Amino acid sequence: MTPVPRLARMSAITRAEVAHLARLARLDLAEDELDHYAEQLDVILTSVARVSEVAADDIPPTSHPVPLVNVTRPDVARPGLSRDEALAAAPAVEDDRFRVPRILEEQE
Amino acid sequence: MSTPLERDLIRQSAATLATAIAEGELSAREVTQAHLDRIWEVDDRVHAFLHVDAEGALATADAVDAGRAAGDPLGPLAGVPLALKDILAMKGVPTTCGSRILEGWRPPYDATVVERLRAAGIPILGKTNMDEFAMGSSTEHSAYGPTRNPWDLDRIPGGSGGGSAAAIAAFEAPLAIGTDTGGSIRQPAAVTGTVGVKPTYGGVSRYGLVALASSLDQAGPCARTVMDTALLHAAIGGYDPRDSTSIPDAMPDVVAAAARADVRGMRIGLVRELSGEGYQAGVEQRFREAVEILEHLGAEVVEVSCPHFEYALGAYYLILPSECSSNLARFDGMRYGLRVGDDGNASVEDVMSLTREAGFGPEVKRRVMLGTYALSSGYYDAYYGQAQKVRTLIQRDFDAAFAQCDVLISPTAPTTAFRIGEKVDDPLAMYLNDVATIPVNMAGNCAMSLPVGLAPEDSLPVGLQVMAPPMADDRLYLVGGALEGALLDRWGHLLIEEVPSL
């Protein structure tokens, strides 16, 4: 990853950025919500941006608090849920499958 | 003609009830029934429970009674009922996580914690209220309405596990399970005058615990006494092969530690950064008094500095949203839960977006977007990446402090219970409630909150937090048990006995 210059604060989060985030996160925000969240996110981001003050480049990041490695399970099959259990909570079912609305953006 | 025990059944400790059941003085059924009656009596006002499973609880109680009659060996808490935070999967029972998006969802499986509770013969009374997906410090962000603090029904019971703490404080259950990601067991315990423990990360299985922030979450025990908390801790803790982050080593003996309850010779570190500005005067006063008691009990109290703790809040509010934005992506209306807008014409992209917009509350949406932002390309290094470095620094601060001390202490929360509605529209003010509890989640070690008095200015409970190194959960109970015992001597009763009648 390329090094990022240490700034106290990234630029203020815009309405357009919030709209972009909402799309990435699949949240259908209303127009007034966009402004509201932009404001709140901006305040929060200002506050959390302090983390860049302290963390120098030579400090390793910690992603896992517990120092375990190589946790695995043996390759053995065992039964799981029945089909009925799997489908029981589904909003829509057809042909023993989960029925979902039509897909516009094909994923590769 | 009822015995004192029967009359005051719901006010007994879990340990007392367990002994009474084991010795045949009480039946498990009458104990469970008494608590169901209590829930029926007060929960319209407290609103601790989202779902009561009377049938299931009584069936478990009956099985315990049958087992006892048949001479089967009973577990240490057999027949003692419990309230379960609604974030743990319980087969066939509605599990909402305080959200509309899971309204009515009945999991097809049990969390490991639930399996262990069942195996221990513990009747589960029902699911308790919580901030939606555990995001909050007041339970005001539940989609099903707030829970009220039994000490003052206009005040918050803490969060995110306000329902579990309130249930204990209202004598609706002697035991409860909460979860703690940034203080969600400890802070409610502090503001409700009860005991709550966040075990060492990896000490209690997360299988079946709906994830908020995977590297921070832990399920833990809640009760009115330190010993009860220890008994519950022992019942649910330990290695689980279904959780890859589960610690394989043997659990420390927390029950023995709670029994020993002795701080003589211990070095206790007072964290300088977790006090001062932002901390309510009455909270600091009761805390200092408790420190004096600990010294009087034979501990050596020293001041330590953990200079990076002041960055913990910022790092937490980057790591948590990042992980939760990913953990909550699965709630898309495709396989379970709410689905909105599927009119036969809308695309899957639309239906997902409409569903999540309708199903998630504002705090969830805020954190999901914050996390999406922090992880997005171009921002990862500055935000998430940096926060993970702060985590390293906080671990180092703890390591240095624990090199000098056996445990650390601080007030659990900066204030007592605030009024419902007071902070709900000010996210940052709300986040500050967790300033003392967050460092422990970041580092992955363990901590307890126990009540040390009522703040003079508002007569509301104050909690003291004990922190110990990873896998040294027993030290929490040594200190907590000793302090509780000393306070019991001083007051003649547990603090919770002073809660107003409902």
Add this chain to the structure above:
Amino acid sequence: MSAPIPFADAIAEFEPVIGMEVHVELGTESKIFCGCPTGFGAPPNTQVCPVCLGLPGSMPVMNAMAIESTIRIGLALNCSIAEWCRMARKNYFYPDMPKDYQVSQYDEPLCVDGYLDVTVPTDDGPMVVRVGIERVHLEEDTGKLTHAGGATGRIHGADYSLVDYNRAGIPLVEIVTKPVTGTGALAPEVARAYVTELRDIMRGLGVSDVKMEEGSLRCDANVSLNLPGDEWGTRSETKNVNSLRSVERAVRSEIERQAGVLSSGGRVVQETRHFHEDTGTTTPGRSKEHAEDYRYFPEPDLVPIAPSREWVEELRASLPEQPSVRRGRLAEQWGVGEFEMATLVNAGVLDLVVETVAAGVAPDAARKWWAGEFTRIANESGVEPSALAVTPADIGRVEELIASGALNDKLARQVFEAVIAGEGTPDEVVAARGLAVVSDDGALLAAIDEALAAQPDVAEKIRGGKVQAAGAIVGAVMKSTRGQADAAKVRELLLERLGVSEG
């Protein structure tokens, strides 16, 4: 719209750079993160559990065999194995993904920086191309979507879709090559040879059944063109390449298409394209409105993977014979050269030959049939030779019949065609179609007399000592018996009939 340029012209003008991304479904007993069974073809949603359905609260636990297989694949491809690495979440929303993120590896793959040498036959002899391997990593597969309500069953125009999560969580190994340059006109063959060799390695390791037609081996082909001396051009990625033959055709087609675009002054669009079996060409996938941002971060529910160096060396030491070494050994055993071996490999018949030899057939007969007749039939039918309905036992039987004189070469071919078409075993076919060599002397003599009567001048020539002329009569007899006579026998009888010796 520019038209594609014929391959030879395209290659004359441009230099191709190719890259392959291959996904291998591991043949483990259970899924990557849970114990659900992995058998292919089960009824929908019957091989699922809270973990692979991504139910709230579920947690992954890594399958030890998946790690081991990935490392073995990396070692077979001469990669370095990471000392410490993590899985990562690739975040995006799609209904075939239960968690709306895929657990994969991002900047810390298990294996990096290897190579695979592939051999392609050329007019000047076999050419060895070293294909660099960028990385080999482990990830989970998604569920399967079927699209309903539209005319074609494809995603475009569908009214809704149906999801089966049986395959969600199957372990996948992704193998990415470094860009391969300098292949010129052989680019399509190199691509095909690479995937073929990869497939043979997987088979040799026993980590996957690598059946492209079942999706346990998937290939995406990247192609770009540049003028000699220029920087590399923009590349396209072609998916839906479901056979070895399609790999070659897809690369060829993309070179022709891109050359057409560039020659007419256009720019190649960076896009994903779909390969179509029927036309042998590619069409663009639906372009996405917004670029994806996968927001990768280390998977917090799984702990790091740190394979010990001792274990890696153990695995390395117990790797099976490399296919290239095996080929060398077989070549020596059978007494054949590199070129013919390369041909066998590229036709995808080497293992079939080995199987056939193991069933008792002589190596040269096995090679002859597989590399010749069966490859021809396979190409004509548009299937892989392995898909043909002929077994080593069948070949053995036919060889027996040839040896006994019951069949000749031409008849044998007819028998095989019928067996492959599903008409039965060789004996059944012979009986049903009456394909036996006519060995009854009486019938042959009758046919000979008939032919002699029809060509009296030729008969005269033979009687006169021109034995070569016998060929015409033999030919006529072969024709009248529909090839079911033994030519040598006919000649013998004819000469005897005419009282002429070979001389």
